[in-house]
Amino acid sequence: MDTTQLLKGVLDVAVLAVIQEEDGYGYDIVRRLRQAGLDEVGDASVYGTLRRLYSAGALSSYVVPSDGGPHRKYYGINTQGRTMLQDQRRSWASFSSTMTALLDTSEATRASTATIGDRS
Amino acid sequence: MSAVYLTPTVINEFAAAVRTALAGLSPDEIDELTDGLEADLAESASDSGSIDLGDPVAYAEELRTAAGLPLPAAGKRSVHPLSETLALAASFRVRLLTSLRGNPITASILETAIALRPVWWIARGWAVYELVYLVFFGGPVRLIPQSLTHLVIVLLFVALSVQWGRGRWLPYQWLKLVRIAASIVAVIALPGVISAAIGNSTVYYDSVGEATPMGLTQDGRAVTNIFAYDADGNPLTNVQLFDQDGTPLSGQTDDTMYVTQYDDSTGTETVVVPSASVPGRAGWNVYPLRVAPPGTLDGVTNLSALATNPLLTPAQLPFDHVQALAPITPSPTSTPSAQPSATPGATAPPTALPTSTPAPVGPGTGTTPTAAPSPSITPVPTTTKKP
Numbered sequence: 001m002d003t004t005q006l007l008k009g010v011l012d013v014a015v016l017a018v019i020q021e022e023d024g025y026g027y028d029i030v031r032r033l034r035q036a037g038l039d040e041v042g043d044a045s046v047y048g049t050l051r052r053l054y055s056a057g058a059l060s061s062y063v064v065p066s067d068g069g070p071h072r073k074y075y076g077i078n079t080q081g082r083t084m085l086q087d088q089r090r091s092w093a094s095f096s097s098t099m100t101a102l103l104d105t106s107e108a109t110r111a112s113t114a115t116i117g118d119r120s
Numbered sequence: 121m122s123a124v125y126l127t128p129t130v131i132n133e134f135a136a137a138v139r140t141a142l143a144g145l146s147p148d149e150i151d152e153l154t155d156g157l158e159a160d161l162a163e164s165a166s167d168s169g170s171i172d173l174g175d176p177v178a179y180a181e182e183l184r185t186a187a188g189l190p191l192p193a194a195g196k197r198s199v200h201p202l203s204e205t206l207a208l209a210a211s212f213r214v215r216l217l218t219s220l221r222g223n224p225i226t227a228s229i230l231e232t233a234i235a236l237r238p239v240w241w242i243a244r245g246w247a248v249y250e251l252v253y254l255v256f257f258g259g260p261v262r263l264i265p266q267s268l269t270h271l272v273i274v275l276l277f278v279a280l281s282v283q284w285g286r287g288r289w290l291p292y293q294w295l296k297l298v299r300i301a302a303s304i305v306a307v308i309a310l311p312g313v314i315s316a317a318i319g320n321s322t323v324y325y326d327s328v329g330e331a332t333p334m335g336l337t338q339d340g341r342a343v344t345n346i347f348a349y350d351a352d353g354n355p356l357t358n359v360q361l362f363d364q365d366g367t368p369l370s371g372q373t374d375d376t377m378y379v380t381q382y383d384d385s386t387g388t389e390t391v392v393v394p395s396a397s398v399p400g401r402a403g404w405n406v407y408p409l410r411v412a413p414p415g416t417l418d419g420v421t422n423l424s425a426l427a428t429n430p431l432l433t434p435a436q437l438p439f440d441h442v443q444a445l446a447p448i449t450p451s452p453t454s455t456p457s458a459q460p461s462a463t464p465g466a467t468a469p470p471t472a473l474p475t476s477t478p479a480p481v482g483p484g485t486g487t488t489p490t491a492a493p494s495p496s497i498t499p500v501p502t503t504t505k506k507p
Contacts, residue, residue, distance in 0.1 A: 025159075025160075026159075027160040027163040027167075030164065043164055043179075044180075044182035044183040045182050045183075047157070047160065047186070048153065048182065048183045049186045049187070051152055052186065055152075070156065070158060070159040071159075072156065
């Protein structure tokens with residue numbers, strides 16, 4: 001399955017979760033998402049998401065000067081963002097358990113209807 | 121693949137291409153979306169070690185979609201063709217550069233070319249200036265500006281070109297089209313402009329050579345009048361002079377009715393006119409030429425008017441008398457008759473002699489005091505060296 005399609009729906013909550021741990025700038029967020037296992041995440045998608053969440057009021061931002069490099073725009077989560085994260089976390093939990101249940105059920109059904117122990 | 125070929129230029133070009141591709145959005149939205157993009161790209165590139173940043177247009181699209189920004193409304197249609205053209209050009213450029221960087225040889229050539237870009241920017245500014253100057257002011261095209269004003273304007277063009285090359289001073293999208301147009305024009309015009317400039321520079325030195333006064337000159341100064349004295353040191357009038365070819369020794373053309381001469385030492389102007397007594401032409405070779413106060417002969421176009429003009433006076437002699445020449449072959453018959461007439465004149469000169477001696481004896485030494493401060497002398501030695 002193309003995980004990039006799946007990512008699209010959950011990128012918001014993923015980004016919020018990463019930022020809740022610690023403030024970060026654009027590429028820093030991308031790196032942490034990848035370290036968390038979301039290898040397929042696209043840089044531009046994350047940057048766009050950051051801007052959208054910021055515009056929606058879920059994130060605050062501040063600029064940090066860096067030594068010998070360009071200034072970095074850091075994002076931090078705010079109250080509204082925390083609320084949003086909380087809601088989405090619940091939605092995800094509910095959605096994922098529903099999906100897991102659905103897939104487990106179908107797997108069980110399939111396995112039980114299989115005449116020979118064909119696991120593939 | 122390593123990050124060896126990834127220079128800040130690549131990053132900046134990619135970021136610029138992304139911004140161009142986003143051109144349909146408002147400037148604020150573009151700033152908001154791409155603020156810090158270069159830093160992020162650089163870090164991303166150094167992490168992945170990949171030189172392939174991908175297609176800037178696709179990147180921009182991903183950025184825009186993720187940010188939840190809508191495609192430009194139909195009302196902004198007027199921006200569209202321009203933005204699309206620019207985005208297409210930028211995308212093409214980035215793809216081309218990326219593919220060139222894929223090969224070590226083309227990559228090193230490309231890096232050299234990129235290092236030389238400032239030279240191109242300067243050349244572009246200069247070429248466009250010269251072209252504008254040529255088209256709107258008729259030139260001439262010069263390699264080096266001939267005046268401070270030109271120099272300042274050339275520097276302005278070059279500064280603009282350099283800043284455009286660095287992606288600065290481009291507040292409006294359409295200026296990027298102007299930049300592309302300027303580049304194309306400069307590329308086409310450069311060979312012609314350069315050869316014209318070099319050609320003109322050569323002609324320039326020649327023309328200075330030709331700019332030395334026409335007619336009679338001495339040490340580079342125009343000779344406007346000649347005073348002849350006879351063997352006894354008395355001034356002569358109406359002396360007709362010819363050169364070795366029999367050409368009248370005149371400083372002017374026949375149709376010249378008068379010339380203005382300027383006396384450096386007194387700061388006064390006088391008008392010199394030819395003799396009207398030569399049949400058929402102006403007597404510019406009949407010396408000493410007569411003079412008139414400046415401005416009195418304006419509009420005089422024919423010789424008969426000169427012949428009768430009451431304002432004309434004989435030119436003031438530089439010396440009333442000069443020393444008599446020493447007789448080379450003493451003639452017993454002429455000496456006694458000449459002596460009496462010469463003596464009265466000769467009694468006065470002895471006091472004047474020391475001062476007047478240089479003039480008649482050697483024109484070179486005699487004129488040195490007055491010729492030395494003349495500014496017209498200086499150009500000649502410098503120009504004769506140049507060709």
